[in-house]
Amino acid sequence: MRIMPEGHTIHRLAAQHRELLGGRVIHAESPQGRFAAGAARIDGRVLRETDAHGKHLLLGFDDDTWLHVHLGIYGKYAFGLVPVPAPVGAVRLRLTGPGHYADLRGPNTCELLDPGEKKALHDRLGPDPLRADADPELAWRRIGRSRTSIGVLLMDQSVVAGVGNIYRAEALFRQGVDPARPGRDLTREQWAAIWDDLVFLMAEGVRVGRIDTVRPEHTPQAMGRPPRVDGHGGEVYVYRRFGMPCLLCGTEVRTGVLSGRNLFWCPSCQTS
Template sequence: MPEGHTVHRLAAEHQRMFGGRPVAAESPQGRFAAGAARLDGRVLVEADAHGKHLLVRFDDDVTLHVHLGIYGKLAFGAVPAPAPVGAVRLRLSGRGGFADLRGPNACELLEPGEVKRLRDRLGPDPLRGDADPDEAWRRISRSRVPVAALLMDQAVVAGPGNIYRAEVLFRQGVDPMLPGRGLSRAVWSALWDDLVVLMAEGVRSGRIDTVRAEHTPEAMGRAPRVDDHGGEVYVYRRAGAPCLVCGAEVRAAVLAGRNLFWCPGCQPSASVGG
């Protein structure tokens, strides 16, 4: 499932390609025919993202809500657009190009009140200027749930996924199994600030890189990471490999149905960060 930085990139591309101009909308697959008919000819006012949710508002104050889920894809191209290939749920097109949406978990039109309800159930997004980290802290500081699980709860923090949660906990030296209420306010602030920086870089580069300058392949004389997610990381999908910092063997476990990665040397049991 795409992490939040990817969805923010998709929002920016919609704004660049269609912002302030009318779009043509169709549903070649047919499953979103009524929604496409309502959008057809409308002006795209604003493309935005909150966590993993893409929100595209049009001039009749209706918002296209897309959640890609595990299998969803958005592909962009230049006009004239070719004939749709595969099950295209929605195609938007205009003078700037076209966008094809396939296999999303959600593709729906929301009225303003429905958009507010969606946003209200999401936690603060580190990539949004209006995010309030104290909102997340209030939930984390009262919780017995491991901090690694809380960081994956989109109602607590919207946007981070499996990679960012593992990496930010490593970078701040936090035991992933530490209960939220065992985290100090200072360490939460450091985790949040790190997410802001790392995810903003992800928006800029289109990949997730989390290693500091002294741990890059060039600095360490090691081979670059080869993985379909791309990017240089400390622990994500490195189970059994030596930690780039301390040399301890990176471990993995399943937490709340997702693979969790950490270094027992840099993130000792019950540590609260360093």
């Protein structure tokens, strides 16, 4: 099963581009050919800055052009050292600097934006827990008056940017909140706790490069249980643990579909 990268992955990609290619003249090409015109426009430009907002990666060049990438489900990046090898597979965009290159394959979006278009992108996205300029009050204004469930609202990128299925399930579990609870039934204190937990968990995801959500007392070592084996690579409470006992209370973890996405929760621990 493929999983769309969540916000921590995109912020890590922004940091990788900044570290490996930032401040350098970049050669851009589209071996696949689908982004040939766009690559020609940024070829020979300096990668001036990098940015990330939710699941959107933005690379800024010295002519005020921004490369906007949304990986979607199938997109992925690969970095390597020069000299660059012959491209393998459908490489949409290859960026090469003096020492490193970056290959982009299969993105949902790969386009160039001017500063006004970049601002419009930011304006339509909700606050990102990983951004220094994020204002959780903007999300609360919508959540606090919405009849829509908090489980759906957290996945709405115009409400909160960067949260995906894993962080949604795990933050709600850690705060004991029923994912079916309407946003307007949450207290401001509950929302503040959810937001703070997202900030903490997603920052840890940036730091370690995977999603780990269990507290120290619930790790495999602390509980004497086998480690979790799953493609997303981290220890979790409920995500993809349907039918298994809750790590806290032993109740069977449930699953269902909410707005077209799989939902995971513990009916005993998540009652508020």
